[in-house]
Amino acid sequence: MKNLSFLLLLLFNFSVLTAQETSQKNRVIILTDIEADPDDTQSLVRLLLYSNEIDIKGIVATTSCWLKSSIHPESIKKVLQAYAKVQPNLKQHHPDFPEASSLMDVVKTGLPVYGMLGVGEGKDSEGSDWIIKTLEEEDERPLWISVWGGSNTLAQALSKIKNTKTKEEQKRLISKLRVYAISDQDDSSIWIRDNFRDLFYIVTPGDDYGRATWNGINSVISGIDNTEISNSWLAENIQQAHGPLGAVYPDVAYGMEGDTPAFLSLIPNGLNFSEHPNWGGWGGRYEFYKPYFSGRKQGKSGVPFEVETRKIWTNAKDSYTPFVPNEYGRSITSDTLNFTSDKVSLWRWRDDFQNDFAARMDWCLQPYTEANHAPVIVLKHPDRINVESGKSFTFDASDSTDPDGDNLSFVWFSYPEAGTYEEPVYISGAKNLHTANITVPRLREEATLHYILKVTDKGEPALSSYKRIIVTVKP
Structure with missing residues (x-):
């Protein structure tokens, strides 16, 4: 029975991993x-x-x-x-x-x-x-x-x-x-x-x-x-x-x-x-x-x-302005430092991909139940959205899960350099909820805005998954 339960767990998690592939x-x-x-x-x-x-x-x-x-x-x-x-x-x-x-x-x-x-x-x-x-x-x-x-x-x-x-x-x-x-x-x-x-x-x-x-x-x-x-x-x-x-x-x-x-x-x-x-x-x-x-x-x-x-x-x-942990109250806050360069576009993700590497090194020896695996993000809406100029929209990733049952942390942020509208359009209110609200600008021409959701578990090492949501603003 124990072996059957473990097999079912593996099959479940393989299906989750397959669903996560983009x-x-x-x-x-x-x-x-x-x-x-x-x-x-x-x-x-x-x-x-x-x-x-x-x-x-x-x-x-x-x-x-x-x-x-x-x-x-x-x-x-x-x-x-x-x-x-x-x-x-x-x-x-x-x-x-x-x-x-x-x-x-x-x-x-x-x-x-x-x-x-x-x-x-x-x-x-x-x-x-x-x-x-x-x-x-x-x-x-x-x-x-x-x-x-x-x-x-x-x-x-x-x-x-x-x-x-x-x-x-x-x-x-x-x-x-x-x-x-x-x-x-x-x-x-x-x-x-x-x-x-x-x-x-x-x-x-x-x-x-x-x-x-x-x-x-x-x-x-x-x-x-x-x-x-x-x-x-x-x-x-x-x-x-x-x-x-x-x-x-x-x-x-x-x-x-x-x-x-x-x-x-x-x-x-x-x-x-x-x-x-x-x-x-x-x-x-x-x-x-x-x-x-x-x-x-x-x-x-x-x-x-x-x-x-x-x-x-x-x-x-x-x-890039990093998010940093906050000991009391809201769990994260924006850093006081901002960084701008071509190298920033790579090292801004460095802790994430180093943790991911470390977890996979653990996979070399540890059984599934003792190692960490990345969260699975599930949106309640498409990741390509059309929004009328000046209107508001709510993102929702509340159905996201973790293969290992770990607690999850959310953070939403805009990635203006990736879109065609150069100015950042910020998330309204707290950025670390499983939902996020935006109000798109009033524009005379169509433009795209990129938003990134990063979901991180509290396993060891902490692992992150992402969803990129592209919002097309219609005049």
Whole structure:
């Protein structure tokens, strides 16, 4: 009877998790210069803990400006071997964690040469052929290329498509590609953008990492609590006493998980919408324009800086005032500090995605009943709403639940940068109820307003889920 009850509990929670998913899984191929820096291995550990939510189609060992003449697929396989040992336990928490053997099958290699030396006739590799093969599959989902190092394996795939396919087929295949690159780590990146001008590409161009949005994942920010990116937090919550996968998570050498932002926005959590980089999410927020950065020079990597000739998805500023806990009375209040920068668009979610990572590390060893799982938000209305200019509307998430029976905290806030109406339209009254009231402005033209509901449980670690509500204001 006890086993039957536990099975019913698992089935219930799997159905809840399925109901929470906001879209079909994103497909991704990873290009990693693993062994150039420990952060690739760190990011791979985290990625595997989301392999139930992201469809990993390939993991390709590549070069970069930091690793010009060697590739290390064996280091990818070492992490997968650790994953194999915890995958049966992970399946207790969600049935979609893939077998390690299926992930081993999609480990591929690029050429062990730098940049454009690996692009051209006769320069095909396992990795470039695999990108093309995956693109040609009967699958209408976009294919994300998550570039953690150099991009010459992608460049070779694109070069071969251009030289062997009809113009119609080229257009069809390239239209399915989405690229998120962690800056430019070889000279093929700008070549790709110049020669494939319609390719969907997210990047802070060049090699000046201090200017990059992704750098917000590990930047120590004055005025906030940075504990959850500290080495002691990583040791306690990720590395030690969390099984084989935690044991292969290396210490920080240059920066914690600099590659992780390249896939964070592919995780379906109610906030992330990967096809809309300008809406913002765990991986940051980006706008579509031709960037110009004054004073930009070639950095230490040797990657040449060249002026962009086309529009790309790149740095966008968020203005953010954190909510902070209040000991007496209303449980939260707005901080006295406000932060504005492109990195804010990423680090504003950092505590949430670090807690989520820590919980999934717990899943490696703990049974379902002893671990924490994210709340399930249920709205009593659609998440796309039309409201007449000047009218009021009430949001209601009172049917939200928690898989573990934890108490829930609510917070509603506007995200003006994500919409087409630039001024914030605030929630009326308390922002931490399960309902919220807004009165939309009187407008002469149609506009969209974005509101985010964040629901956080009081489990350990505290986990958050989101709902994005888009209000279209009709004049």
